[in-house]
Each structure stands twice: as C-alpha cells, then as structure tokens.
Amino acid sequence: MSNEWLDTIVVGRRDATARIVVLDLVGHGDAELPEFAAGAHVDVLVDSAAGLVRQYSLCGPPQDRTRYRLAVLAETASRGGSLGMHQLREGDRLRISHPRNRFGVSDRARRHLLVAGGIGITPLLAMAHALEARGAQYELHYCARSRAESAFVDELEHNPRVQLHFDDGPDDQRFGIAADIGPPDPETAIYVCGPGGFMDFVISSAHGAGWPAEAIHKERFAPVENADAHMDDGTFTVRLARTGGEYEVKEGESVLDALLAGGIDAPYSCQQGICGECIVRVLAGEPDHRDDILTDRERAEGMFTTCSSRAHSSILELDL
Ligand code: FES
CATH class of the missing domain: 3.10.20.30 (Beta-grasp domain)
Structure with missing residues (x-):
C-alpha cells in the first residue's frame, strides 16, 4: 500500500447513537489538515500491529481545515475495524491517509439530490455542507430505520433542504423515487450512499424512472455480491x-x-x-x-x- 500517513489526535468523541461514534481529529500542533473535497474518504490505520486499515468518509464541512470528522457504525460482524474505532478515546493518536475522492460533487449539475441510507449519510453530509456553503440548489433525503438509530438528526432536522425518512415512521414520510426524486432532469445529479440493498433499490428505481446512469453517482461501503465473480476464472x-x-x-x-x-x-x-x-x-x-x-x-x-x-x-x- 502506497500510503503517506498523517498523524492525528482524537480531540472529540461522542456516541451519536448506541452504534455510531463520531470522532473529531486534528493534526499535530496547529497544522492545517490537507484540503479535501466533499465525498472524500481516508484510510485509517486502526491497528498498526495487525496492519488493519479501514476506509471512512469525512463528514465535516470541507471548508474547515482545522479538523476532520468521522462517524463509524459498529458492525455486528466487525473483524476489528469498527470495534477498534469505537474504542478510541480523546487524546488517542490515529494515523490516517491523505483524503481521496471518487465521489465528488458534479460540476455539470445545477441541482443535487443526495440520498443517504443509514451510515451512508457520512459523505453526503459533507456534500450538504459544501453545497450549502456555495448556495447551490440541493436536497438531502436521509433514510434510516428509526430516529434513535440515526446520527446527526439534531443538526439536520431544522434544515428545510433535508427530509428525514424513518422505516418506523408514518407512511407519508417514507422515501419514494416518484415523490422524492421525480422524473429525469438533465440538470440534476443524484448521489447515493448506504447499505448495498438500499443502494440497489434507489439506483434500480431511478433507472426504472428513466434516470440515465451518468446522472447517478454512488459510493459503496462493501463490494456488490456477484455470484459470477469467480466463474470462468482462468490464468x-x-x-x-x-x-x-x-x-x-x-x-x-x-x-x-x-x-x-x-x-x-x-x-x-x-x-x-x-x-x-x-x-x-x-x-x-x-x-x-x-x-x-x-x-x-x-x-x-x-x-x-x-x-x-x-x-x-x-x-x-x-x-x-
Ligand atoms: S484497492 Fe480499492 S478499488 Fe482496488
């Protein structure tokens, strides 16, 4: 792995929900952290002895170079990554990579529809910060099982551009492509991040409504299960x-x-x-x-x- 690690210190830690911890990181001294664009992620060296590296999206405002914010969901089947992140405390040191981004905000679109499922809110929250700062036209749809399982609700629920959709809420607030995304629009980009099943649903529904692939930007946290992945493997x-x-x-x-x-x-x-x-x-x-x-x-x-x-x-x- 060709990484030049950045040394950071955990200066803030809070349990946003029973399973999501929010961590604020700063560089050593008063050094500014490297610039990043909304949607970026960093590699985190969770356990240097075991060489355990995980990727987490930066969810704080990109214009703030003084600190990075991460939000980490405790995976039920954690192999040490999310568990290690949850064990961090203020004052702990953490090595991370420089930010990388393959999920940036489109330069071509004039309107941006952000669709987050659960912990997929993280890169989209950074995008919302960036779009808000530049006065761009955007909407954020945040879908989650329940309010109690959702991070950042307090800071989002009074924003008129944000709509919350909870699985355990009334039917009229459920997310739907027809009501919340609407028909294809050449000046609009859709951004989707969340669990695989949620993303597949949003993307296939958008395609079904006529949205072209180029209009749909996505970031997955896990590879797509593909039963054919190892068929016809030859040398x-x-x-x-x-x-x-x-x-x-x-x-x-x-x-x-x-x-x-x-x-x-x-x-x-x-x-x-x-x-x-x-x-x-x-x-x-x-x-x-x-x-x-x-x-x-x-x-x-x-x-x-x-x-x-x-x-x-x-x-x-x-x-x-
Ligand atoms: S190493 Fe991440 S896509 Fe290949």
Missing part, C-alpha cells in the same frame, strides 16, 4: 508497459496479488473494488471489469481496477 498474463515485466495471474488470484507477489509497488487500498486507489490504464488486451466504481466512460477510456477485475484475453498490458 492470464499481465504485462507492464514501462518495464516489460510479465506476471502470471492464476485462477482465484487478483492482478494486484500477482503484481505485489512480483515485487511491484502497485497502488491499492481497500482491495474490494470500492475505493478506486488501484486504478490503472489498460493499454492492450480485453479487460473483464468486476468493480462497481468505474463508469462506462472510464472503462471505455481504458481504466481498470487491479484488485477486482480480470482479463478475457490471454495478455493484458497495463500502463505500469
């Missing part, structure tokens, strides 16, 4: 254009695995096809895309995720 060769080196990618192995095993300093982070850190350009061969982050246009331009995608051709040449 193929990756050739690196800059060095001429060739590496065999075996069945069940990722391109990234093969490159790292070969001693190549390839970029990566999540290794699940959701962060975009491993994207490289394909120069020759036929890629078999299995990520959920590249748009059709990016794929057509030759972009490729080494951690999750493979090849249909026997040789794939990469710009590495």
Whole structure:
C-alpha cells in the first residue's frame, strides 16, 4: 500500500447513537489538515500491529481545515475495524491517509439530490455542507430505520433542504423515487450512499424512472455480491508497459496479488473494488471489469481496477 500517513489526535468523541461514534481529529500542533473535497474518504490505520486499515468518509464541512470528522457504525460482524474505532478515546493518536475522492460533487449539475441510507449519510453530509456553503440548489433525503438509530438528526432536522425518512415512521414520510426524486432532469445529479440493498433499490428505481446512469453517482461501503465473480476464472498474463515485466495471474488470484507477489509497488487500498486507489490504464488486451466504481466512460477510456477485475484475453498490458 502506497500510503503517506498523517498523524492525528482524537480531540472529540461522542456516541451519536448506541452504534455510531463520531470522532473529531486534528493534526499535530496547529497544522492545517490537507484540503479535501466533499465525498472524500481516508484510510485509517486502526491497528498498526495487525496492519488493519479501514476506509471512512469525512463528514465535516470541507471548508474547515482545522479538523476532520468521522462517524463509524459498529458492525455486528466487525473483524476489528469498527470495534477498534469505537474504542478510541480523546487524546488517542490515529494515523490516517491523505483524503481521496471518487465521489465528488458534479460540476455539470445545477441541482443535487443526495440520498443517504443509514451510515451512508457520512459523505453526503459533507456534500450538504459544501453545497450549502456555495448556495447551490440541493436536497438531502436521509433514510434510516428509526430516529434513535440515526446520527446527526439534531443538526439536520431544522434544515428545510433535508427530509428525514424513518422505516418506523408514518407512511407519508417514507422515501419514494416518484415523490422524492421525480422524473429525469438533465440538470440534476443524484448521489447515493448506504447499505448495498438500499443502494440497489434507489439506483434500480431511478433507472426504472428513466434516470440515465451518468446522472447517478454512488459510493459503496462493501463490494456488490456477484455470484459470477469467480466463474470462468482462468490464468492470464499481465504485462507492464514501462518495464516489460510479465506476471502470471492464476485462477482465484487478483492482478494486484500477482503484481505485489512480483515485487511491484502497485497502488491499492481497500482491495474490494470500492475505493478506486488501484486504478490503472489498460493499454492492450480485453479487460473483464468486476468493480462497481468505474463508469462506462472510464472503462471505455481504458481504466481498470487491479484488485477486482480480470482479463478475457490471454495478455493484458497495463500502463505500469
Ligand atoms: S484497492 Fe480499492 S478499488 Fe482496488
């Protein structure tokens, strides 16, 4: 992993709900933190001894360079990531990466519809802060099981641009594409973040209502379950254009695995096809895309995720 870590200190910690902790981080001394755009996330070195790294969205106002805010849901099946974050206390030190972003606010849209499911509020909250600051036209729809399980309700419920939708609330406040998103509009962008089932519902409903794929921006916290993900796995060769080196990618192995095993300093982070850190350009061969982050246009331009995608051709040449 090619990370230059930033050392931060936890200066604020509060339990926003029984399962969500909100953490405020500052740099050492009075140093400003690196700039970030709304929608960005950071890698967090949760446990340096175990090499445990997790990705969390920055949810504070992007214009505030004095601190970063994270909100972390305690996963029921935590493998140490969210549990470790919940154990942090004020004064603890935490290493994080520089912010990265593949979920930014569209420059082309004049109106922005933000649709959050549960903890998916985090990047969209940063977007709401940024859009509010620039006086842009936006709406935030925050869907959650209940008020008690929702973070940030106190700061959002009086904002006329925000609508809260609780599963245990009356029928007339439930989220629906027809009522809350409406018909396609070429000047509007939709942004979706939340659990997989929620995102699939919103995205497929929006497509069903006629919204084109380019209008829907999404960020997943977990890879899409794909029953076909390992079917037809064969062996193929990756050739690196800059060095001429060739590496065999075996069945069940990722391109990234093969490159790292070969001693190549390839970029990566999540290794699940959701962060975009491993994207490289394909120069020759036929890629078999299995990520959920590249748009059709990016794929057509030759972009490729080494951690999750493979090849249909026997040789794939990469710009590495
Ligand atoms: S390492 Fe995150 S998408 Fe590949």
